Amino acid sequence: MNLQQIIDKLELKVLTEPRDFSASTPTFGYSSDLLSCVMAGAPKQGIWVTLQAHGNIVAVAALLELTAVIITEGAMPDENTIQKANDEGVTLLSTPNSTYLTIGQLWEMGLRNP
C-alpha cells in the first residue's frame, strides 16, 4: 500500500507541497500526542496519527523520517509549521475525523505489521 492510496481512501487533505505519494510506502502506524513518546516509539518510515498541530511535530517527523503525519480532528498547523514541513520534506495531512477512526481505517486497509 502506498501513501497516495491512503490519501484517497481516507480523503485526507494534503497540507504540504504535493509530491509523488505513490512512491512512498509506509511501514507501520503509530499514535500518541506526547512527543517524547513519539520520539521513543514511532517506527521509521511510519505514519504518525496525532491531533497536535504545533511546530515541533515537524522536527519529530523529520528526525524519524516518517512517511507522513496525519493531523486529526481538523486541527490546523500554522503557516510557519507548514513552511517548515516543506523545507524538511515532511508530509502533513489533515482529516476532520478522530484519531480513533483514522487508525481504524488504516488498520482496515492492512497497515498492520512493521
Place this chain on the structure above:
Amino acid sequence: MSQLAAFRAELHVHTVLSPCAEVEMIPPLIIQEALDLGINLLAITDHNATANINAVIQAASGTGIHVLPGMELQTHEEVHVLCLFDTLDQIDAFQRKVDEAMPGLENKPDFFGEQFVVDATGDFIRREEKMLLASTFLSIKQACALVRELGGMLIPAHINRKAFGLLPTLGFIPDELLNTRVMEVSRHMTCDQAIDTYPQLREKVLIQSGDVHRLEEFLGVNYFTMENPSIRELEYAFSGIGGRNFQIHHPNL
C-alpha cells in the same frame, strides 16, 4: 543602588480556585504556612484564573510577605506556563485576554473538584462555573507575546512532568521558547537530574517549585538577593546583574 535584600520564594501556589487544590488553600492558611517556613515571596498561580489573588494580597498585608499576581496558563499545546506580573491591573488585563481564549466548558465539581472564589479570611464568595482545567486557544507563542507586552514574565511550569509539562508534551524546547531563560522543575527530580535527562536545559536558569496544591507542598527552595520583589528584579537576579543573584538551596536535605 538601594540595598539588596534576601527573598525566599515559592513562585507556584494554587488556591481553592484551582479545582485540584485542597480546601485548605485559603488566603490566611497560605500566608501562615509561608510565614512558618520563612518564605517572604509568593506567586499565586491558579489554573487560567486569578480571582483569589487580591484576597491573598490582603491576607499578606503587614506580614512582610510579598505576593506576585500570577497565573498557570494552559496553552493550546497542553503545556502549562507560569505567567507572573507586578500588579493587579496587569493580571486583570491578562485575565481578560485569557477569558476570550477559554473553550467555554462548564466545570463538573464532582469530577474535577470545586472552584471557590474566597475573601481574605477564606470565606466563600462564589463558585467559578467555568471549567478552569482546560486548554485555552492561546499558543505558547501568543502567550509569550502577550505576557511580554503586559510587562510580565513567562516561566514554563514543571517542564519535566508528563502531565502538561513542556518537555514530555512537546519532546524538546520549541523555537518560540529558545529566548525564554527561566524554566521550572517540579518536586519530582532535582535540577541536576533534570539537566541530565534533558541536556537542552543546560542553557536555562532553573527554578524549582512545590506546585503547591496543599499546605505541606511548599518547598521554598528559590533564594533571591535583589532590591525588591518585582519582575524586573527577578530578571536581574536570574542574570546576576549588579550583585543580585539567584540560587536553589534545599535547607532540609
